Amino acid sequence: MKNEFWKALHCNVTEWMKEAGGILEQSFTDQLDVQYKTSYDDLVTNMDKQIEQFFIQRIHQHYPDHRIISEEGFGDDVTSSEGILWLIDPIDGTMNFVHQRRHFAISVGIYEDGVGRAGFIYDVIADDLYHCIKGQGAFLNQAKLPMLKDVKLNESLFSINATWVNKNRRIDPEIMQPIAKSCRGTRSYGSAAIELAYVASGTLDAYFTMRLAPWDYGAGLILIEEVGGKATRVDGSPIDLLNQNSLLVGKKGLQEEIVQHIKNEVSKGKFIQKAD
Ligand code: IPD
Numbered sequence: 001m002k003n004e005f006w007k008a009l010h011c012n013v014t015e016w017m018k019e020a021g022g023i024l025e026q027s028f029t030d031q032l033d034v035q036y037k038t039s040y041d042d043l044v045t046n047m048d049k050q051i052e053q054f055f056i057q058r059i060h061q062h063y064p065d066h067r068i069i070s071e072e073g074f075g076d077d078v079t080s081s082e083g084i085l086w087l088i089d090p091i092d093g094t095m096n097f098v099h100q101r102r103h104f105a106i107s108v109g110i111y112e113d114g115v116g117r118a119g120f121i122y123d124v125i126a127d128d129l130y131h132c133i134k135g136q137g138a139f140l141n142q143a144k145l146p147m148l149k150d151v152k153l154n155e156s157l158f159s160i161n162a163t164w165v166n167k168n169r170r171i172d173p174e175i176m177q178p179i180a181k182s183c184r185g186t187r188s189y190g191s192a193a194i195e196l197a198y199v200a201s202g203t204l205d206a207y208f209t210m211r212l213a214p215w216d217y218g219a220g221l222i223l224i225e226e227v228g229g230k231a232t233r234v235d236g237s238p239i240d241l242l243n244q245n246s247l248l249v250g251k252k253g254l255q256e257e258i259v260q261h262i263k264n265e266v267s268k269g270k271f272i273q274k275a276d
């Protein structure tokens with residue numbers, strides 16, 4: 001697709017993000033319908049569904065031949081990354097949305113034949129829109145984000161959930177403990193999209209997780225690539241856009257150093273789960 005096409009799409013999506021953000025803020029005055037999906041810590045609300053439908057309706061209206069992968073299941077059944085594909089998380093950080101009414105985001109990533117073309121992450125309450133068109137720089141609202149510069153591990157802020165340094169079924173907790181100890185500090189925000197946006201904007205230096213879905217990382221990967229960051233699975237292998245993946249993103253040298261550490265630990269016999 002031509003540059004003009006992406007510019008117009010960027011304009012549309014920016015407008016939709018703001019409108020959807022307004023709907024979410026407005027919803028705080030109404031009774032929220034909260035349900036469990038798979039367990040007590042896997043929540044979905046009426047607003048997750050409403051915002052997903054909001055985007056799907058607009059995409060169908062403006063771009064009827066595009067396909068959509070979205071968390072709450074109103075999108076398409078997609079088995080290939082051919083053509084134009086939207087990866088949508090209507091509320092990333094539903095638990096934060098329910099418990100904190102902040103620190104949640106709308107995440108929209110748009111790919112053409114598997115290549116990231118435009119990414120949007122909107123931290124609604126902060127009114128921070130992280131956005132980019134591939135090749136034209138990434139922005140936080142009006143401000144252009146600088147290219148990422150490398151940082152030493154002991155001067156880095158590293159985002160990791162406590163799950164991954166305690167007993168769990170996806171990674172030997174001893175693998176990441178030395179990294180959590182030797183970085184300057186750890187953080188966990190409860191919204192993967194915000195954490196990815198923070199890596200793109202340099203607010204965080206790296207982010208680690210053992211399991212994310214395409215709608216969680218779709219937009220973030222495009223933003224991070226645009227500012228020269230690196231993203232792979234935790235063992236350094238490439239991310240498969242259509243499936244769940246582990247993810248390690250960050251400033252290039254730091255990301256590579258952590259991947260190398262993980263590989264060394266695995267070669268000594270510690271376990272990581274490959275993929276779902
Ligand atoms: C979740 C959040 C959370 C991450 C989970 C995701 P959701 O997304 O991004 O930070 O740790 O893996 O599923 O369900 O709130 O959209």
Ligand code: CA
Nearest residue numbers: 042043071094
């Ligand atoms: Ca969810």
Ligand code: CA
Nearest residue numbers: 089092093216
């Ligand atoms: Ca999510």
Ligand code: CA
Nearest residue numbers: 071089091092
């Ligand atoms: Ca979600």
